[in-house]
Amino acid sequence: MSTFSSVVESLTPENRKVIEDFGFGSLLHFDRCFVPNKFVKWVARHVNHRSADIVFNGKVISLTKESVHLVLGLPLSDKCFPSDPSLGKSILLSKFAKQKIPPVSFFSKKIIDHEVLSDEEVFMCFILVALHSFLCSNSSVTPSHKYFGIFEDIGNAKDLDWCGFVLDWLLDGIKSFNKGKHSDGGTLPVCLYYWAVLYLDHVDFGARHFPMSIPHISVWKGSMITDNAEFDSKSPGCYGYHPLLDISRTCFSKDLRFIANPTPLSFGDDFKRKLDAVSGCTLPENLKIDICNLIQNYCFNSGVSINLDVHSVNALPDSLKSCFCKLMTHAYSIDTRSQQLVLYLMKLIADSVATDDDNNDEYSSQDVNAASQHQNSPNDVTVKDADRVYRSLSQKYESTPPPQPRQSPQMKPLVESSNSDRSKCLKKSDNSEVDGDSSSDVIMIDIENRYAPDSISPSPVPGMRRFSIRQPCPDVEIIDERSLSDTVIHMTRRSDEIYNSILLKSGNNANTSAGSGSSTDHLNHQLSMPSQPYRISDSTTGGKLPIHGPRRFAKPASIFNADFVTSSNKFVVTKSEVENYNIICKLASSYEDAVNMFRVRCTFWSLGDSLKPGDLVKSFVVSAFCFSLFHKPNGHPDISKRHYFFSNIADNLLKDYNEADQQILYRAFTKSSKARPLHHSNMLFFPTRFQGHWFVIIVNIKDRKYVILDSFYKQNDEFQEIVRDRLRSSFEHHWDKYMQVNMGFGEYEFVYPVVPEQPLDNNTDSGIYTMMFIEHWTSPRSALRCLFTQKDIPNIRIKIANDLVFQPKNSGMKHRVTHYKKC
Incomplete structure (x- = not known):
């Protein structure tokens, strides 16, 4: 842990801000807290790794993900670490221009020497040292590849279940330690700090109390573990002098629902499907993630921190207890109601777009001319004008009951969900003329460009869409705005263009190869590249499961176990x-x-x-x-x-x-x-x-x-x-x-x-x-x-x-x- 302590002390204020932004600011509370090796080994011998419990003197201390969160403040979620670390490893190597993983001293030295690093590089170096030297220690000088998967999406690393990973690592280490031949001389490749704090927090030291602050890494610092372990010592290497506390008297009785959680909420596929249903189209994945993060920023768990001992509620009178429970239930439901609010808002926007397309007042040539005059001056729209639009929209919907959720139509391409009505309008206007007095559902363009290839009706002015308001509002012009459906369509088209361009490039390469030889020759050339030194086994079943799963093991019939069975006499x-x-x-x-x-x-x-x-x-x-x-x-x-x-x-x-x-x-x-x-x-x-x-x-x-x-x-x-x-x-x-x-x-x-x-x-x-x-x-x-x-x-x-x-x-x-x- 000395390496980790040196790195924490060497972090500049800017670096600390980076670590906090990535969601691991709790680790910065660590303050050179030495953990006696004999003490943690003594605790380890009282662990049942199967049930994840410390059992001593008839008391049980449970090892849980929640306790890891309360001690270390690490992210707690249901999303496991990636099982395949190869991609994360490649990203790490390319980031630091290395052919193989360097020792952990390489990463710690970059921070200690204050080298110029990007934000991602600062976090990578810090978290690798933290994992190797503090959270998931091991006897090797290089970091373990098991946690390299976090670098696949480093910006969302805090979404993973760090508490569960650290706990699993600890239980595996304890199992190996207790099964070893020489437990006294073996090593404990686990988070010794969490191990010691968890036990000492359950020890009854009488009048000596410790603060209940969360996370507890902000409490146990310096020589506290060494001193209190010595107080609990019976003899050299033997501890347990004091009795253990009931869990209700420790910080581990706190309800995690009312403790500030820096990790985002878990939004399942059901919520994302509802977003698509109420909006009438398939939203891009990154937009859904942004919406989830927005809810997270305003939910209850992100804004309130309550160090609540739920057992103390039992001492309240029944009337207050009932009121208190209702209040807490209401507060905790804010997370769910925030989701419903977003779904309701998306439904309103989608319905308003559909209503405007069918029922809004006609575009006039005067409106078109006004819009074209403002095309190059978007700053002309003032706050006062925008407020007037808001009031107009409010008047439109304030007397209308909230729309009930409806099933979106089953449609294949994304563009069809927002353009079915526009196609009808476009066909209806094929033979109409556009002038200053005539009205039409669309603005006519040249005949050869009338139907866009992707079935999207052209806007009156390129790159611009105006919302008409039922009530006259001639002073307001909203420039360069898109509806939700148009925005989604634009984003989808852009992603399709990028994807098709990649396919086109790969197709050209394939054609080039085909021109000089067969496709088989091209494949053989690829397989002979240095990046794939082993070619034969890649096409075999070596190391792969049989088609129908693992083979059953032969169990000879009872006749072959009888005493009268003699040798087959094959070894003459x-x-x-x-x-x-x-x-x-x-x-x-x-x-x-x-x-x-x-x-x-x-x-x-x-x-x-x-x-x-x-x-x-x-x-x-x-x-x-x-x-x-x-x-x-x-x-x-x-x-x-x-x-x-x-x-x-x-x-x-x-x-x-x-x-x-x-x-x-x-x-x-x-x-x-x-x-x-x-x-x-x-x-x-x-x-x-x-x-x-x-x-x-x-x-x-x-x-x-x-x-x-x-x-x-x-x-x-x-x-x-x-x-x-x-x-x-x-x-x-x-x-x-x-x-x-x-x-x-x-x-x-x-x-x-x-x-x-x-x-x-x-x-x-x-x-x-x-x-x-x-x-x-x-x-x-x-x-x-x-x-x-x-x-x-x-x-x-x-x-x-x-x-x-x-x-x-x-x-x-x-x-x-x-x-x-x-x-």
């Missing part, structure tokens, strides 16, 4: 294979390379010791085995759509983030993608050894599952509960860090297919089982239990030894086996 060995195996075992004292495939090496010592009957398999043998699968005829990832990782990758994934070898993990993820991008693959295999036991975890991208093949432990065993959560959390963390492709791994479920089982008294063959699982698991329909049993393990050891030594790609000293002098 020859006499020469047995002889070679015996020689390999005798050479186990040699440190010469038995296997050397492109620098993936395994000595006779490793191979012989691992494959002797009853011995544990070493990680070197499993790595060599995985690499041999890669070199089989159909083993290349571009064909098999499978990646086999060495066992040291899983070893590092099982470690804490700060202890794992990041160079090894970086190379594993990035170099594997050169053969085939990982996100375009179907399955990723991670052979894993933990506490001397081997199993394999498969990230089944095609079927959206985590598959665990374990010959000894079951799904509900404590061993698997600990290991799988640590592997999953670490894998997803490093995937986000190095791959930065959102694959939705958080939604994957764990699956434990039926596999051959080790006898309970056998604790040495798990490595052999694991290598068989890696080689023969090809899909959820794989029935491994029908492939081999424990009785086949001795022959499988012989097969593996022969296959590795005599692999065609092996450049190791296989002659030591073939020329061995038997004693």
